[in-house]
Amino acid sequence: MPPTTPYAGKFNSCPSYGNNNHVQPPSPYHSGSAPKPSRDNIYNGPYSPTENPYDVPQPHSAYRTTSVSSVSTKEHHYGSSCTISENPYSSPQPHSPRQHSTSCPGRAYRHTSSSCISEHSCRSNGAAAKARLYGHGIATSYGEMCYHDNSLVSASLEALIQHLVPTVDYYPDRSYVFTFLLSSRLFLHPYELMTRVCHLCVEQQRSGDALLDKIRFREVAPKLVQLLTEWTETFPYDFRDDRMMRCLKDMTLHVARGDEYSWRAMQQMTQRLIKRLSALGQYEEAVAALNAAAQERPASLKTKQASAQRADILSACDDPFILAQQLTHIELDRLSFIGPEEFIQSFAMKDPLENHKGFFRKRKTSNLEAYVSWFNRLSYLVATEICMPAKKKHRARIIEFFIDVAQECFNIGNFNSLMAIITGMNMSPVARLKKTWNKVNTDKFEILEHQMDPSSNFSNYRTALRGATQRSETAHSSQEKIVIPFFSLLIKDIYFLNEGCANRLSNGHINFEKLWELAKQVSEFLVWRQVICPFDRDRRILQYLVTTSVYTEDELHLASYESEGPENNMEKDSRRSLRSSLLHRENRS
Incomplete structure (x- = not known):
């Protein structure tokens, strides 16, 4: 098969940090001085579901370090070694069908516009391939799959499924694996896809001779294990479905009859999957307990004196730099539990082919929704802290404190907390406090608002985000790797990309050009998600941020x-x- 991805040879699981051309994000505050030293970590108490989930000794750290390239360490077991710089598809001519591919997936997808490809006139013509001029490039049709400039742009669902199935001398390009596993849920249930892939992988080795079948399956088993490893490590939440786990168990038994080495690899893969899902369940239980604790109402609003009995943010932390660090801990912790498929499942039910609504209704986007809820909570917390004090001087001091916190969030690269703080300070109950605002120096706040200005589709923010991303790619320290996007805008971008492009073309083919672009957006998120927060944790501050009651x-x-x-x-x-x-x-x- 011709090359399936325009990104072949361009993928790297992590950027090189040896580049001395360090690029700073365009911060109006960044002085270039060294960051303040973190304080001692006092957030080391034993874990309990009723306590802060960020007290867990990183039960999910293994998941955070998983990205599209998570199986790269297994490559020597299941295939040829990856070479980041090589491009197996450098030839301008299409390759033979289902050629073995070893290109690595990785950090970024192609640098093209996000507009979807226009509908093609490619039609199926059996197994024969024919090429024709297409604009400034060549469009090629291989049976049920159409290419443009050696890039897969459309295909039938059956052809895409078949293209995912490994053989003895073929393994699908890993960027194709990620893209199709991510977006295939728009067209069929993950359980259906896994069943069909496993069935095809087994059936295509059958010859009628039991001994020969066993030998042939032994040869393809490592490739099948590699595919399932990529699936379980990149999209582990698919396996919260009992049918997926049963299918995985059945394949483990089948592999055990043909290849003991692959069977052991399957067992290890299953153990890692179970551990990861256990950590996810623990996290969700802890967040649910925290949310329940936060439901306790604030002090009575009958009098300001009664409200004043509640502790405020300054009593928990009076250092804006430390508070920005703790907010970053919460952001990265919650980001690390969002599955990449949740972005797609948020609108997967709209496809008329979806017949398993129960699966998508059950926890389809629970961690994504929990992260959005955190943004809303932080906004209301900021507004509550400002509106609660009885004295104007105290309210002004809290406003100035949150402006400084927002500034530090910007410098860290924590744009989500920054936007949540700005949102809280722009709520009408806060904005109407004119006498309070008159006592505040708003110069810093106006700069921050300008950076997050929604005009021109958040052009200022997008420029700052690109700067932070460049800094992360050439980072020399853990702190410089941090990029936490304004999450609601990321969701909005993916939503409009999905809504603006058809899933299918008029000839019935799936618009794979659209799937490439969806994968591009989500792959960037995966890189941002896997960063480990370098700051020390302060349990008392974290507990206050996630449990204190808000108005x-x-x-x-x-x-x-x-x-x-x-x-x-x-x-x-x-x-x-x-x-x-x-x-x-x-x-x-």
Whole structure:
């Protein structure tokens, strides 16, 4: 088969950090001085589901270091060694069908525009291949698969499944494996795909002679194990489905009858998978316990004196640099548990071919949603901390503190916490506190708002993100590797890419050009997700950030009116209504 990816030979599992041409992100605050030293780690207590999940001694660290290239250490068992610099498809002519590929997947996909390819007139013509001019390149059709400039652009679903199946002398390009496993759930259930792939892999070795079949399967078994290893390590959450685990067990038994070495590799792979899923379950239980603890309501809103009994953020941490570090811990911890497939499953149910809605409804995007909830919580926490104090001077001090925290988040590369803080400070209950804001120097805040300005599709933020990404690629320290994107915008980009391009062309082929672009976006996220936070943990601060109670929107408005009285009749009516409804709610509870 001709090459399946335009990225062959360009993949590297991690960038070289020996480059001295260090690129800093365009920070208006970065002085170039060395970062402040982290404080001693006092966050070492025993783990309990009722405590902070960030107290766990990294039960999920193995998952965080997993990326598209997670099976590279196994290559010497199951195939030829990878060479990052080589391009097996450098020839301008298409290669023979199903040629063995050893190119490595890795950090980045091709550098083309995200626009989807226009519909092709490629048609199936059996097994014969024919080429024709296509714009400035060559479009080629190999049976049910169409290529443009040696890049797969469309194919039938059956052909794509067949192309995933390894043989004795063929293994699919690993970027193809990642792309198809990621987006195939738009068209069929992961269980169906795994069943069909395993069945084809076994059946194509059958010859009618039992001894010959055993010999032939022994030869292909290592390739099958490698494919399943890539699947379990890159998309482990697919295996929360009992049917997937049963299929994996069946294949383990089948492999055991043909090749003892591959059987042992299957056992080790299954053990790693179970360990990873166990860590995921532990994390979800801990987050659920924390969310339950955070449901406790703040002090009564009847008087500002009663509200003042609640501790504030400055009592937990008065150093903006340390608080930004702890926010980064939370961000990276929660990012590390988001499965790449969750981005696709968020809209997979829209495809009319999807018949297993129960699977997608059950935990389809639970960790992605939990991360979005964290963003909302942080925004409301910021607004609560500002609206709660009775004294104007205290409120102004907290505003200035959060501005400094946001600035440090920007310098770290933590854009998600930065945007959450800006969002909280721009909520109407906070924005209306004019007397408080008059006591604040807003120069830094205005610079930060400019960096995260949504105009021109967040062009300023995207420029800063590219700078942080370049810094990460040439990083000399763990801190410089950190890139935490504004997550809601990342989801929005993937959503509009999906909505703006058809899944299928008029000839029934799957639009694989679209799948390449989806994989490009998600692969960048995988690299950002695997960074280990270099800062020391402060258990007390982390506990405060994830468990302290925050005001609801109504409570925020009432607290704002209590801090600075209504300015017009509309606000007076709103305050009376809020007092009545919240008092009734408190008495009823």
